[in-house]
Amino acid sequence: MQLIVKPDYDTMSWAAAKIVVNIIRANTKTKLGLATGSSPQGLYGQLVEYYYERALSFSRVETFNLDEYIGLPHGHPLSYRYFMETNLFKKVNIDIGKTNFPDVYNADLSEACSNYSRMLKENVRDVQILGLGVNGHIGFNEPGTGIDTKTHVVELQKSTILANSRFFNSIEEVPKTAITMGIAEILEAEKILLLVDKKTKHDALIKLLAEGGFDSECPVTALQKHKNLTVICTREAFDGN
Numbered sequence: 170m171q172l173i174v175k176p177d178y179d180t181m182s183w184a185a186a187k188i189v190v191n192i193i194r195a196n197t198k199t200k201l202g203l204a205t206g207s208s209p210q211g212l213y214g215q216l217v218e219y220y221y222e223r224a225l226s227f228s229r230v231e232t233f234n235l236d237e238y239i240g241l242p243h244g245h246p247l248s249y250r251y252f253m254e255t256n257l258f259k260k261v262n263i264d265i266g267k268t269n270f271p272d273v274y275n276a277d278l279s280e281a282c283s284n285y286s287r288m289l290k291e292n293v294r295d296v297q298i299l300g301l302g303v304n305g306h307i308g309f310n311e312p313g314t315g316i317d318t319k320t321h322v323v324e325l326q327k328s329t330i331l332a333n334s335r336f337f338n339s340i341e342e343v344p345k346t347a348i349t350m351g352i353a354e355i356l357e358a359e360k361i362l363l364l365v366d367k368k369t370k371h372d373a374l375i376k377l378l379a380e381g382g383f384d385s386e387c388p389v390t391a392l393q394k395h396k397n398l399t400v401i402c403t404r405e406a407f408d409g410n
């Protein structure tokens with residue numbers, strides 16, 4: 170595991186962007202595993218900057234997002250696809266047909282999960298970008314999730330609904346279920362890049378860094394098993410104050 174502690178959010182995002190840019194430049198075709206949320210937002214902003222400066226092309230990039238809410242209509246501004254479109258996809262030269270999410274609009278959700286699992290199996294991600302939930306979740310793999318899980322439907326925990334309600338008008342509007350890539354699939358990426366920027370994530374971060382083995386009550390600890398993990402965190406997240 171490689172740990173990089175940066176003074177603040179911007180320097181964390183710049184460091185992450187450099188890694189992702191180098192991966193995109195080194196591959197003729199790049200498969201990116203993407204996360205939503207505030208943690209990678211600055212990284213996406215940096216990737217857009219690189220693109221504007223004509224220093225980076227997304228024409229040969231394909232993406233696979235971690236998760237999506239169930240129950241929001243197509244194009245809803247709080248859906249994860251909308252987040253990705255406004256923060257990255259619509260600002261760069263990516264082929265929108267090559268941006269993939271679990272199909273939460275399929276009437277048969279178990280079929281949607283197995284379709285996404287199959288797609289992930291056929292498309293090993295060069296790098297998986299991850300944020301971290303306060304309760305240690307990665308994607309929407311909540312505490313209690315096994316290390317062997319594949320794409321599945323999840324019931325979001327109260328703490329996650331509460332944390333994510335900051336984006337909605339009221340807590341009642343936050344979807345209670347989602348489809349997420351499983352932990353086993355997250356671990357299949359060639360490289361994992363975890364971004365942690367808030368002191369509220371300190372406890373989960375320390376559990377990961379302690380390398381005490383996998384604890385299903387703190388799903389991020391599964392990343393200890395990965396051979397190429399880079400953790401970039403802010404001083405605040407590292408110190409917890």
Ligand code: GLP
Nearest residue numbers: 204206207208300301302308309
């Ligand atoms: C959500 C997402 C996760 C994300 C987490 C942290 O629950 N499903 O993928 O990592 O929130 O979000 P943030 O980066 O906004 O703190």
